Structures are given as C-alpha cells and as structure tokens.
Amino acid sequence: MASGGVLEIGQEGAAAADATESRRQDAALLVRLRRGEPDAFEQLVRTHQDRLYDFCVRMLGDREEAHDLVQEIFVSVHQNVRRFREDSKLSTWLFRITRNHCINRLKYLKRRGRGRSEVYDEATALFTEGGGTAPGPDAALESARERARVQWAISQLEPDARMLVALRDIEGLSYDEIIDITELPEGTVKSRLHRAREKLADLLGRLEP
Amino acid sequence: MSGIHRRLQDVEPRMDHREAQALFLALADDDLPAPKALEVRTHLDGCEDCRQGWQRYASTVKRLQGVAREKAPPALATMVLSRVRRKRRFGLRGLHAMHMNHRLPVEILIPLLLAAAVAAFLVLAAP
Numbered sequence: 382m383a384s385g386g387v388l389e390i391g392q393e394g395a396a397a398a399d400a401t402e403s404r405r406q407d408a409a410l411l412v413r414l415r416r417g418e419p420d421a422f423e424q425l426v427r428t429h430q431d432r433l434y435d436f437c438v439r440m441l442g443d444r445e446e447a448h449d450l451v452q453e454i455f456v457s458v459h460q461n462v463r464r465f466r467e468d469s470k471l472s473t474w475l476f477r478i479t480r481n482h483c484i485n486r487l488k489y490l491k492r493r494g495r496g497r498s499e500v501y502d503e504a505t506a507l508f509t510e511g512g513g514t515a516p517g518p519d520a521a522l523e524s525a526r527e528r529a530r531v532q533w534a535i536s537q538l539e540p541d542a543r544m545l546v547a548l549r550d551i552e553g554l555s556y557d558e559i560i561d562i563t564e565l566p567e568g569t570v571k572s573r574l575h576r577a578r579e580k581l582a583d584l585l586g587r588l589e590p
Numbered sequence: 591m592s593g594i595h596r597r598l599q600d601v602e603p604r605m606d607h608r609e610a611q612a613l614f615l616a617l618a619d620d621d622l623p624a625p626k627a628l629e630v631r632t633h634l635d636g637c638e639d640c641r642q643g644w645q646r647y648a649s650t651v652k653r654l655q656g657v658a659r660e661k662a663p664p665a666l667a668t669m670v671l672s673r674v675r676r677k678r679r680f681g682l683r684g685l686h687a688m689h690m691n692h693r694l695p696v697e698i699l700i701p702l703l704l705a706a707a708v709a710a711f712l713v714l715a716a717p
Contacts, residue, residue, distance in 0.1 A: 419671075422671070422674065423667060423671060426666075426667045426670050426671070427667050430662040430666050430667060430670075431659065431660075431661050431662050433662075434660055434661070434662035434663075434666065435659045435660040435661075438660040439660075444660070447660075448662075448663055448666065451662065451666060451670075452666065452669055452670050452673055455670040455673075455674070456670065456673050456674055456677055459674050459677075460677075524658050525658075527653070527657060527658070528657055528658050531653060531654060531657045546654060550651060550654035550655055551654055551655070551657065551659070553655070571615055574615060575612075575614065575615040578614075578615070578618075578647060578650055578651060578654075579647065581650050581654070582646040582647050582649075582650040583646075585650055585653065586646055
C-alpha cells in the first residue's frame, strides 16, 4: 500500500540511482530552458502536464477551470524559470507554483460565488446514476463512476486537506516533497492527512450499499 | 501466545483505541517500526471497532491510490506554447524592453502624465 514505505536494500539502491538520474535530467533541461530553447519548454510541458492537470482537477473539481489554470501555470513557469534556485526537484517547484495558483483560483471562484456544489455537478450526476449498485459489465463505466465518487468525496474536504490527499495518495509524493511544496511542518502534514483520510473513509462509506 | 506477545503484555501497557487509531496513518504508509506495527495489529485483533475502522481507512487509501488519473487534454501543450508566444510579443517583457529602449526622464514623464490626466478630465467633463 505504501509508496514511501520501507525499502529493501536493493530497491533502495535502485531508487537512489533513479533519483540521481532524474536530477541529472532536470539539470540538463534547466540549462536548455535558461538558454531559451523552445523545444526545452515544450518538453517540460509535455513531461509534467498530466500530473499538474490531475492535481488541478482534484483541487478545483472542474476540468474546464483546471485546463485554463494549467495553461496559466506553465506561462508563469516560463516567465520565472530563471528564478528557480535548484534547491529542490523541478517537479517539486512546479507543484509549489501549481499549489499557489490553485489556492488563488479557489479564492477567486469563492468570491465569484462558485461554491463546491456547482463545481461538482458532473461528478455528482455520474455517481448518483449508478452509485451504490453492483459493478456493471462495463469496466470503463465503473472506473468512471469510481473516479466520480472519489472526486466527490475529495471535494467535500477543505482545500488544505484536499491538497494533501492529492499530493500524497494520488500523486504519490514523499512526505519530504510535500513538506517542501506546502511549507508545513511534518507533524501538521501528517495529522491533517490523517484527518482527511478518516473523513474520506466516512464519506465513501456512506456511498456504499 | 507467542514470546513477543507475552513480552508486550508484561512490559508495556496495552495500547488503547485512540493510540491505535492515531497510528493508522503510519501503518498505512508502512512507516511503523516492526514492534510498534505488531502492537497495533495485536490491538486490532482484539478490538472489533478499531478493526473495522482500520479496514475502512486502509481501503480508502487503496481506493485513492488506485483511482484513474485525469489526463491533460491533447491540445494543452499547443495552447500553452501559443500563450507563451503571445505573452512574449505583447506582455510585460515587451513593455519592459520598450521602456529600456525609449526611456524618458522623470522630469518629462511626470508633466506629460499630468497633462494627459487633465486633458482626459476636461474631455470627460465637457458638456
């Protein structure tokens, strides 16, 4: 179950080698980005777009908003890449920018009066159509329903808790990375994540037949 | 009863519900040292409520980890690149470059801005 759990010695070595290789690739990409090579920026976008988009959908609960926001985020990355101090992984820095944009967008949407209930209509409709029934023969439909149920439950959480669930349980980041992204102490991250998981267990339990 | 179980019962006080539940996060992450994990598991074996709570908790974490990811729309990268190009052409960087190339001294710029403001006011206030 754990993605950051105890590793065997051989696995630890492989993980360390992967991390070194990933750092080396990040550094090479950054050099090209700072030189202003358009191909490098396109590579950055294509490498990270799925994860950042998924994170934004979890946070905002709206694909249209997420689509628009991810574009804004990459534009902001393009403008600020020279300021990246390389004190963390490139992906961690991207998540930090994404997190800030998501929080700002959520505040903006709240001011505009777009609360959660409106935002999650699609998900709500999907799981209430078939929620609580036995899995149908269509695996794709069941997968979509499951995704909708989980998304609905996540949308009931406060943004801070939503963010921790998305980063840890969905994106599979380590606690060190999450601490770096959220700038929260480890104890706070863990206690908030624990409460969020308990609440999700409760919410998802209510949807069971 | 195994030797380890006996030692836990002899030396350490039995884990209570609250303590066991507080360790669910670490147990789900496989982050507990083996003796502590055994202590929690022993409590779960003897406590129906906590066992059910753990099953709900663990299955929720598993569902979250297994949920299908959202994939970015295919045109996203192209849209980002065209936004960046537009921004480069008309954005702040362009303004900044213009300012650097055609910089006006402050003693000229301020009277010019004031004059423009007065002119705008007169135009708007005119009947």
